[in-house]
Amino acid sequence: MESSMAARGRDVRQRLITAATELIVHKGWSAVSTRMLAERAGVAPGVVHYHFASLRALLTEAAIGTMRAAVTGLEPGQDVIAALLDPLDEYSGDDPTSLLFIETYLAATRDDELRSAISALVAEFQHRLAEWLADRAVVAPQETAAVIVAAIDGLMLHRALNPAARTDLRPVLRRLVEGGTR
Amino acid sequence: MESSMAARGRDVRQRLITAATELIVHKGWSAVSTRMLAERAGVAPGVVHYHFASLRALLTEAAIGTMRAAVTGLEPGQDVIAALLDPLDEYSGDDPTSLLFIETYLAATRDDELRSAISALVAEFQHRLAEWLADRAVVAPQETAAVIVAAIDGLMLHRALNPAARTDLRPVLRRLVEGGTR
DNA sequence: ATACGCCTTGGACGGTCGTCCAAGGCGAGT
DNA sequence: ACTCGCCTTGGACGACCGTCCAAGGCGTAT
Structure with missing residues (x-):
């Protein structure tokens, strides 16, 4: 089974992306912080920089992904x-x-x-x-x-x-x- | 003469407003800080809160003023x-x-x-x-x-x-x- | 010359920020 | 049973933030 750990990791990563899109909308792009993201995703603050190179990288991936989905739809x-x-x-x-x-x-x-x-x-x-x-x-x-x-x-x-x-x-x-x- | 002092005060106030409009454009609304404004206007940091109630008030006045001028023109x-x-x-x-x-x-x-x-x-x-x-x-x-x-x-x-x-x-x-x- | 008032200075204060990291948890493979 | 590797934790670090304020500068009025 590769599920338990790796799957959980991917789930957390996805939760962070979801939290990012929501927070960009609610608080504004530049007001989104690593700690806010972690709290909303229900994880520790450090987890953001484990899954993503930087806050900017997370926001970018989240926004582009959501926009691409909305446009292709x-x-x-x-x-x-x-x-x-x-x-x-x-x-x-x-x-x-x-x-x-x-x-x-x-x-x-x-x-x-x-x-x-x-x-x-x-x-x-x-x-x-x-x-x-x-x-x-x-x-x-x-x-x-x-x-x-x-x-x-x-x-x-x-x-x-x-x-x-x-x-x-x-x-x-x-x-x-x-x-x-x- | 009421000029020297009061006029200088009004001049500094205007310089701050000008700096605010420029910085909103160059750095983005939420990236404008009191210290950046003071430096660009050539004054000490504390001067911002002498002439304006808050950073937000300065940005608002600067933006609305410029927009109003642009639209009425x-x-x-x-x-x-x-x-x-x-x-x-x-x-x-x-x-x-x-x-x-x-x-x-x-x-x-x-x-x-x-x-x-x-x-x-x-x-x-x-x-x-x-x-x-x-x-x-x-x-x-x-x-x-x-x-x-x-x-x-x-x-x-x-x-x-x-x-x-x-x-x-x-x-x-x-x-x-x-x-x-x- | 003295007192007053507006303006300015530069730093203190408490807080939040992005990033990083030593330490630990825990399932998987041997 | 033990090791390995991925994932997670929680806090340290230095920097910057908005706001505030004691102290001083300097025209102006008496």
Whole structure:
């Protein structure tokens, strides 16, 4: 059996990653400390630097993993706008994933490794979206995709700031797609 | 003469505010410390808490002041989209004002006083923009304004993250205005 | 010349931080 | 039964943090 010990180790490691994503959302990227993480994961403080090279490495791995999962889960169906906006509406104001995105974007501003990882993620998603738009005969699909993704991220930002006053913006956003059909 | 002393005091206070805006941009909101501020302003560390009730108060005053100045300076002319995008293009990647906006937005997520101040600022600008759109017979001017401002903020975010790959997004953004004329 | 008030200095205080490490626990292989 | 290796513990270390304050500097008014 290799389970008992090694499996327990992997479990602790995973608990730390989960704790990291939660704490980034609740406290903010730069307010997450090793001791907070250890406490939430139910382990001793030293365990963080056993499983991860540094606090920064843990935060990076946690954030990138969660973001990648969230993005690859998005599939532009018949209605792109609805497909992108619905996940935002699911949560009632303190949408954890949105805040994680914003926090990580901003942290990436001062962390080259993080920045390149996120740039790749965003570029990949924009590319997928652009292809979908091109199939729908939307002119300037790349630029349209860039604007749509930017608008979504901007809405995340505003919604994190002011959870109230949520009106239906789908009709306006749809102009981006329908207004540019070839 | 009331100048020498009082004027010098006001000058130091202003230097601290300037240092605060610069440091928020360069180091990030939560990485700004009293000692860093004092050093950049060329004063002793204790001076921060003489002129301001707390570090948080200084950062708040500095950020809100700069943001208010930036927003009130914007006047939607004939071409709203150009009026909003041109300031973004002026800076070559490390646009200080954009980063300040993002940093402050995010800090406001965990600071109620800051949040209400910014919400007022954003709401005020959205209202101005909505009126302009209404005059241009754009349908759903409020929602359109919300989407435009969100898109601008999202572009700020993406551009702070990836200063390269700046293509002209004006034509796409203009669909938001022209695609919805009554 | 003396007293007053604003501004400044530089350090003390208690706390938290990231990182590291000696010591111990414990299942697995011999 | 014993060793080995992975995992865990809890605290030490030095650095930096926000805040506060006694002491001093220096124009200004009397």
